[in-house]
Amino acid sequence: MKWYFDDFVYGSIDGAVTTFAIVAGVVGASLSPGIILILGFANLFADGFSMATANYQASKARNEFVQMKRRQEEWEIDNLAEQERNEIREIYREKGFKDELLEDVVRIITSRRKVWIDTMMKEELGLIEDERNPFDSSVSTFVGFNIIGLIPLIPFMIFMMIGIDPNSEAFTYSTVSVLAAFFLVGMIKGKIVKKSMMRSGIITLIIGGIAASVAYMVGHGLNFLVS
Amino acid sequence: MKWYFDDFVYGSIDGAVTTFAIVAGVVGASLSPGIILILGFANLFADGFSMATANYQASKARNEFVQMKRRQEEWEIDNLAEQERNEIREIYREKGFKDELLEDVVRIITSRRKVWIDTMMKEELGLIEDERNPFDSSVSTFVGFNIIGLIPLIPFMIFMMIGIDPNSEAFTYSTVSVLAAFFLVGMIKGKIVKKSMMRSGIITLIIGGIAASVAYMVGHGLNFLVS
Numbered sequence: 350m351k352w353y354f355d356d357f358v359y360g361s362i363d364g365a366v367t368t369f370a371i372v373a374g375v376v377g378a379s380l381s382p383g384i385i386l387i388l389g390f391a392n393l394f395a396d397g398f399s400m401a402t403a404n405y406q407a408s409k410a411r412n413e414f415v416q417m418k419r420r421q422e423e424w425e426i427d428n429l430a431e432q433e434r435n436e437i438r439e440i441y442r443e444k445g446f447k448d449e450l451l452e453d454v455v456r457i458i459t460s461r462r463k464v465w466i467d468t469m470m471k472e473e474l475g476l477i478e479d480e481r482n483p484f485d486s487s488v489s490t491f492v493g494f495n496i497i498g499l500i501p502l503i504p505f506m507i508f509m510m511i512g513i514d515p516n517s518e519a520f521t522y523s524t525v526s527v528l529a530a531f532f533l534v535g536m537i538k539g540k541i542v543k544k545s546m547m548r549s550g551i552i553t554l555i556i557g558g559i560a561a562s563v564a565y566m567v568g569h570g571l572n573f574l575v576s
Numbered sequence: 577m578k579w580y581f582d583d584f585v586y587g588s589i590d591g592a593v594t595t596f597a598i599v600a601g602v603v604g605a606s607l608s609p610g611i612i613l614i615l616g617f618a619n620l621f622a623d624g625f626s627m628a629t630a631n632y633q634a635s636k637a638r639n640e641f642v643q644m645k646r647r648q649e650e651w652e653i654d655n656l657a658e659q660e661r662n663e664i665r666e667i668y669r670e671k672g673f674k675d676e677l678l679e680d681v682v683r684i685i686t687s688r689r690k691v692w693i694d695t696m697m698k699e700e701l702g703l704i705e706d707e708r709n710p711f712d713s714s715v716s717t718f719v720g721f722n723i724i725g726l727i728p729l730i731p732f733m734i735f736m737m738i739g740i741d742p743n744s745e746a747f748t749y750s751t752v753s754v755l756a757a758f759f760l761v762g763m764i765k766g767k768i769v770k771k772s773m774m775r776s777g778i779i780t781l782i783i784g785g786i787a788a789s790v791a792y793m794v795g796h797g798l799n800f801l802v803s
Binding site for chain 2: 359362363366367370371373374375377378380381383384386387388390391392394395396398399400402403406407410413414417444445446450453454457458460461464468471472475476477509542543544552556557559560561563564565567568571572574575
């Protein structure tokens, strides 16, 4: 399969934010740390699955939409040739062609079915086919979501495995490692879109940090509900 | 502002899944129902914010990428005119033009700067500008996430407000209403992409249902962590 790093990054930011939101919410509300692992894993699998499926459906829907439009253009060319020829004429008139040259261009474009349809797709409908494989795209999202989304849980897992009740120290480790993950993923993202990696890392860090703080404050503000 | 219903739908499915995953995880692990509201709201605000920001950044990055490519083409046309003229010639040769007619087409296309650049963008790079406003797009996502994501929490809020401890009945109401929401949102989605609304409603219902079941099972399987 082919890896799509932008989908990986998209999934991983969401995974880290939602898992850490649970960590911060539980700690903010002073709940039992075991709840972090229960709801953290529930979220990793459930939300990761849902996000990957949403991604799959969106890519597939876009591909199907483009194919549907292509079939529609094919039908129009077969059944309403004169109208479609006029549309090509208008498109090229707008580009600055006229008179005999315009007619020559229309003749050449409409003499090859594929060129004709491609021109209608791009110029009339503004659609370009995307060869992205929906399945690979959604797997990339899911893996990013689960690998990076696991990071905030690791300190709590280690503490519980070695038999220590996770305390504020585990929360500190979790916070530091998720902030490092935000920064790193942001840098990768900056590299993909060919912008400043440092700037992109800091922006992702700030956004993730705000989301996590919101979760902590909501947890803290609502902890009377279980007291 | 302009509403983007596809972003609204995308946000709302994710909002319903993640909030209900928390509900199902808490109930599966037999935890205090107050935790549902604490982590449900923490998730609504934190994940809703993060998702909307991710959407904003992705739209903005795409717009910036297209603009960067356009400026690059502009520079090439100004500085490497002959090379760019050859590229236009190749593009139209592939469409079936040749000899004198080909030269005429190249002359007309390259005589107007905007037409020249637009042709390079579409034909060479396969890029079409998207006028979608990144801010409106992310607000649509956020509102969908929060409105539909709130649904699984409503029965628990009502039970607590009228002073009854939320029990399995609240969970039943929550499940029924979130499944109804999945179905409804799926139908809207089907309408947007012009496919069978019934089919799309059922598919969304199944996917949301699987995600929710996974959350319930993880919660149930890990409840020894707090016992």
